[in-house]
Amino acid sequence: xxKTTQPNSxxxxxxxxxxxxxxxxxxxxxxxxxxxxxxxxxxxxxxIHGLTSxxxxxxxxxxxxxxxxxxxxxxxxxTLRDAAVYYCILRVTSYDKVIFGPGTSLSVIx
Amino acid sequence: NAGVMQNxxxxxxxxxxxxxxxxxPMKxxxxxxxxxxxxxxxxxxMVYLQKExxxxxxxxxxxxxSAEFPKEGPSILRIQQVVRGDSAAYFCASSRRDRGNExxxxxxxxxxxx
Numbered sequence: 383x384x385k386t387t388q389p390n391s392x393x394x395x396x397x398x399x400x401x402x403x404x405x406x407x408x409x410x411x412x413x414x415x416x417x418x419x420x421x422x423x424x425x426x427x428x429x430i431h432g433l434t435s436x437x438x439x440x441x442x443x444x445x446x447x448x449x450x451x452x453x454x455x456x457x458x459x460x461t462l463r464d465a466a467v468y469y470c471i472l473r474v475t476s477y478d479k480v481i482f483g484p485g486t487s488l489s490v491i492x
Numbered sequence: 493n494a495g496v497m498q499n500x501x502x503x504x505x506x507x508x509x510x511x512x513x514x515x516x517p518m519k520x521x522x523x524x525x526x527x528x529x530x531x532x533x534x535x536x537x538m539v540y541l542q543k544e545x546x547x548x549x550x551x552x553x554x555x556x557x558s559a560e561f562p563k564e565g566p567s568i569l570r571i572q573q574v575v576r577g578d579s580a581a582y583f584c585a586s587s588r589r590d591r592g593n594e595x596x597x598x599x600x601x602x603x604x605x606x
Contacts, residue, residue: 418595425496425583425597426535479525479537479548480585480595 386470391487394460402455402486404470409450414473417444417455418480419466426469426482429455465490494519496586496598504604505574513569513601517586524567525585525595526559535583541567574605 387405394400406415417429430437430444432453437444443456457464469485497516505511517524526538540548541561552559556574561567571578581602585595 420535425585425600426595427597428594431594479540479551480527480535481537482527482535484534 386472386483388468388470388483388486390484391489393489393491394457394464396462396490396492397459400457400460400464400488402457402468402470402488403452404454405452406470406472407451409472415444415446415450415453416471416473416480417442418469418471418482420469420485421463421466426480429468431473460488460490462490462492464488496521496584496596498582498584498598498601500601501599502602502604504606506606507575508573511571511574511578511603513571513582513584513603515567515569515584515586515598517567517584518596521586521588521596523587524561525587526567526569527583527585527597529581529583529600531580538569571603574603576605579603579605 414431414433416431418426419429420426430439430442432444432446436446445454465488467485467487469482471480496518499514503511515524522543524541527535528538529535537551539552539559541559543561544563556572558570581600583597583600585597587595
């Protein structure tokens with residue numbers, strides 16, 4: 383299975399944009415890029431997903447490199463509620479199990 | 493629209509007892525997934541079910557663990573003869589038949605084996 387690489391941790395100031403990077407150099411043409419996050423003591427939460435084009439929703443934006451070997455999750459204005467572990471995941475089909483890596487632990491500083 | 497519901501939220505069992513964890517998927521969702529998160533570790537996939545069918549159980553321990561998703565009622569994850577190493581948070585997720593990309597997770601059941 384194609385793997386993803388993310389920094390272990392990142393910090394951001396409140397109300398500033400946050401760019402969370404993810405490398406997936408062995409991605410195949412059929413892999414979708416998904417992002418989930420897990421707030422402390424809660425279940426994971428779907429954030430966004432994409433295949434080739436950049437994607438926007440109410441939670442975040444996903445910027446996908448032209449060669450698809452990397453992507454960036456963008457939180458436009460970090461709030462304290464955005465402090466969580468963010469997981470970048472590759473999935474071949476819609477109904478595959480989600481394989482979680484260690485993720486990036488995001489701290490938001492007031 | 494209620495989210496994924498799991499009960500109980502906290503469960504304490506003595507070694508050797510049975511644990512039953514319940515998951516009610518979101519309305520209209522026919523796919524259910526179970527994941528386990530051991531203390532200070534990441535989430536691990538256990539099993540994927542559709543109504544009355546187990547689709548993928550590659551993450552289930554071979555013994556003592558079983559799962560079902562009957563035609564009526566919640567999905568059940570059953571752990572027989574629990575041991576201390578079963579202490580973990582167990583999360584259930586569900587998705588719609590036509591929107592499998594988005595899995596919606598419940599709040600989890602925290603199992604403690606004493």
